[in-house]
Amino acid sequence: MNKEPEQPAAQNPEKFSGLKLGEPYKVAAGVHAVVVAGEHVFGQMPISRGMKALFKLNQKLGYDCPSCAWPDPDDDRSSIAEYCENGAKAVADEAMTKSIKPPFFAENTVADLAKLDDYHISKSGRIAQPMYLPEGATHYQPISWDDAFKTIASHLNGLQNPNEAIFYTSGRTSNEAAYIYQLFTKEYGTNNLPDCSNMCHESTSFALAKNLGIGKGSVKLQDFYEAEVIVILGQNPGTNHPRMLTALQKGRANGAKIVSVNPLHETGLLGFSNPQKFQGVMGINTRLTDIFLQVKVNGDLALIKAIELLLLEEEEKKPGTVFDHDFITEHTSGYLEFISQIKKYELEYLAEVCGISIDQIREVADLLAKKSKIIVCWAMGITQHKNAVDTIYELVNLLLLKGSIGKPGAGTCPTRGHSNVQGDRTVGIFDKPHEALLDQIKKVYGFEPPREHGLDVVNSIKAMYEGKAKVFFGMGGNFLSATPDTNYTAEALRNCDLTVHVSTKLNRSHLVHGKEALILPCLGRTDLDIHDGITQFVSCENSMGVVQMSKGVLKPVSDHLLSEPVIVCRLAKATFGNRSVIDWDKFEKNYDYIRDDIEKVVNGFEQYNQKVRVKGGFYLPNGTRERKWDTLNSKANFNVTELVVEPLAEDELLMMSVRSHDQFNTTIYGMDDRYRGIFNERRVIFMNPADIIKGGFEIGEVIDIYNNSDGRERVAKGFIIVSYDIPRQCVATYYPETNVLVPISSVADKSNQPASKSVVVKLRKSRLFNQPVTA
Template identity: 45%
Template sequence: NAASNAPRMLTSLAEAIDRGAQVVHVNPLREVAGTRTIVPHEILDMATFNSTPTSTMNLQVRPGGDLALVRGMAKVVFEASETDPTALDQDFLDRYTTGLDEYRAMVEATPWSELVEQAGLTEAEIRGAADVYLAAKRTVISWCLGVSQHQHGVDTVREIVNLLLLRGNVGRKGTGPSPVRGHSNVQGNRTCGINHKPTEEWLAKLDEVCGITSPREPGLDTVHTVAALHRGDLKVFLGMGGNFVRAAPDTKLTAEGMGRCELTVHVSTKLNRSHLTHGKEALILPCLGRTERDEQESGPQSISTEDAMSSVMLSLGSRKPASPHLLSEPEIIARLARAVMPASATPWEWYVGDYDRIRDVMAKALPGFEGFNELVRQKYGFRIPQPARERDFRTPSGKAEFSHADLPNVIPEEADVLVLQTMRSHDQWNTTIYSADDRYRGVRNIRELVFMNRRDMKERGIAEGDLVDIVATSRDGSVRSITAFRALEYDTPRGSAAGYFPEMNVLLGPDDYSRQSDQPLMKDIRVRIAKTA
């Protein structure tokens, strides 16, 4: 849902359609911005409430049915190749890929009845999407958490890449897979090594440049951090921004784990609920925001950020800091490092005096960052090299490898079980809730609600606005529930439901995460819904 999750994307979609592009939305929920929008900077349109199309086709797939949809499209592409030699980019496939024959055999052996059932779409709808794909000279497939937060999320992303490979839509201008990755800190952290399992090659280069010996023991991701906190294995929690307790699944379990820490430290620009859930000792370290002036020894400082398209740019704050006592995040980290390791040979204070010095070290340690300070000062910054864009595939075979994943069964065995997705409202940004309204979904002054299909409501004797109880059974066998939520009819596929996080976080247990990616299954919660007694 671009309107809520990537609002700046709406203008690009409207402009693409104006140029004649085909835009296909895939979403279990029929969302307003999936069809039309009023482009914010078009003053006349805003004044006259003139909306612009944002799609040329909408596919209301069942939750988790994306893999079946994409495989069905691949089936049509293979069928077309029997009579049309241009349906497959055979030259690209021969030169740059491996595993095509096995993939083709698997796709052709999958019956349409199974694809239709798992996708929740008709064969005609899947064929219609495939026809759009076959007619396009260039295709980009973009996805977000609706694909990722499933047990088989990694397999689905690989299937998306399979489909793109068939027509050479990787490594050509205007083509490729395009995950919507969110905040600049998400991208930049991974690029700069904030990874619980960095490669030996990456660590060895860092050690060589910085004159240190990095630990080789793998760290913990969010899911396993929550478990370790609850066991009492972690004694210190330090968070750089964020609202860990509210963002993580099972808020209560996470909060209990935080309370077992000896020390919790939050480096933040503003207060949030996690600050109220702390260990035996707690610190809140307020820091400069990105829009505030950061003055250091060498003068005003710029920080470098990476966007969703891997472009790195400088960001210079211009606002007067909220307090003269605020420190920047780099300075807080440097002071912590010096306090913990007073004899450290790393020149922490020198780095903070001029952030260019940090970037000079990054230029030596990070591949693709050579000449960092010069590149980032170009008008639009620079784009980090991505080998696959140059058709340089860093795999054991040296080629793009087709995935051969089994088609998952995404339909619950029990007829009374629904698949619940959690999501944000329009007036919400991550865990920050600005109001209890959800303008695009026609909701005012309520968040304790569940959106349901009309027929599912009727089968359960639930009327519009009734209070309902929602019960989930976690993988570990524990039963979790929320009570007195308001049921509202919404255009969502039969067998599915949706509601807001973090209100529904309690329905997810610590064991409810994908074994492929460690992503919490926030789009695949199996629930039973009944009227509140």
């Protein structure tokens, strides 16, 4: 009897590295961060290559950091180190000189590679040439670029309907590549353009577009220096946006008060040692947070309502002293309905739901009552819940009450993850494209683009699982590890006839594949891009709407790499032949031609080629900064939200997934999370000490985490209990290890974003490990 071939593992191996515990850090960054950054960079490449990479990182006319989307200063950029520890790690990870060639793939089966954890898969090296996995094969084998494109084109042209293809985009993709990628899909005939924004800030984009008329934040970096109050919710800047700490430090030095709201006392919220300042080098630290609110997981909506209720009470005592009625009257709609609804809530109930004492809530309300220059910042701790859109509505409601949008030192600040995820959306990567964009594409190119909405990430996974989508093309990223419901998603990818990934390095998505699979190796941000004798550059948009040049400086590790724009152009030529109405040869030859066309199609890019060559780039239009509201009623809208509380059973816990400090999204740089005191291990669960005792467990014991959503048991096996300061009935774990527990059906209302930070789970003693793990 023939043995069924082994399916490559979709999850990280259920084994331990050897946990060591330390004390959580009280201060972020400092000289230690510089040392760690240097160890990563110079451990992956020669000193000369590493120095060249670092000196051009985030510099004007240099290249944009491949890590987060925090903006570079418009003026006083450091000429030595305009980057953070995690930015340096990202460069080290991308620009490493180690590469993997055909012998590596010949020696390792796909199933054997999948037995490695994500850290060791990534450390294999840069992919040096296109690789192909034929149907039924156990090893990837080399393939020429021409044959790779012919294979993809054959599958795409063989589909019964263009909507049977899925075209995913990672946030690292440049404006130029993203624009022609979405142009290709529209000429092909589909709007199936899921992207990583669907998983990180789709709730933000939906809510802000409805409230204010633009799905982006309204502040500039300068506003942080002029703010009176900065509120940070659901965000861990010390790990995820470390350069934000400099802006917070400067704002606080100018008199701003900082309010931090988080279930965990994250290091970057508490203190900051700036290694670029003399005080930081000498170990003198800046306290950042003035008021810390340790909210329950997903207690933010109740907290904001409680603050608004107290502000309303004060306004009614002293009319005209708390709310900005001139702003409300001139610029907003829905105020009376909002006030009527907020009065229905009891302060005691709201305090109980959010887990914050009335005295603490009142302290924040008293602070906000006297201020009007208020910035509210948030990240995935807000966006990845079922009620995420309503929570963001409520944050905007609070700002509207205070007139704190559209003036210096005030506004909305959603902090984005990948460094061009916002730019990709701006130039057309969206499964629900705006009619204005489609009209311009028709006007400029002469074909009718599809008007029906396409599939986002969650619906793409469902379509692949159900056999309705047969080809998956991923422009960057690690789709399997980034998405929810790991085993369900793995089965969805396996159901495809072809899976294709444009990548710099090996990741788990290459190992859980369709019947056929391709890996197309591309240039990274750090790489020199010379094509037809011309040194090309691309551009990116940061979290605050600045578009600037990004030009790589390092010799690529292989001569067989292509840039993302060239890959898209050659894919289009192979797919369409002479049927296309677009001059793909022109785009491939010189990216200036791509920018010329972006200028014709996308609002705000006038004189694109000229302005992007100016040091520091240029700001895109943003109506909210000028109090111009691109909404149906041309007003900023209050929204009425309902607080719906789903009670937990006695044996249930609410789990949020988090990054370690040695991680950016799904890329694992190392096995330490030193800010939380976790070393050499990732399979841990952070628990309140009282919950450990109540559950009958011990610190260091190994448990399995599970739930039974949708009538199907999902299990994450083998996690070590760590006692931690976290609210009762709340736990935290690292992703992607626990993405297996996030049901595909658990999404934010209205935005369909996976609710990865409010997962109901239970615990049981592990069936794999009988003895507690000594930490």
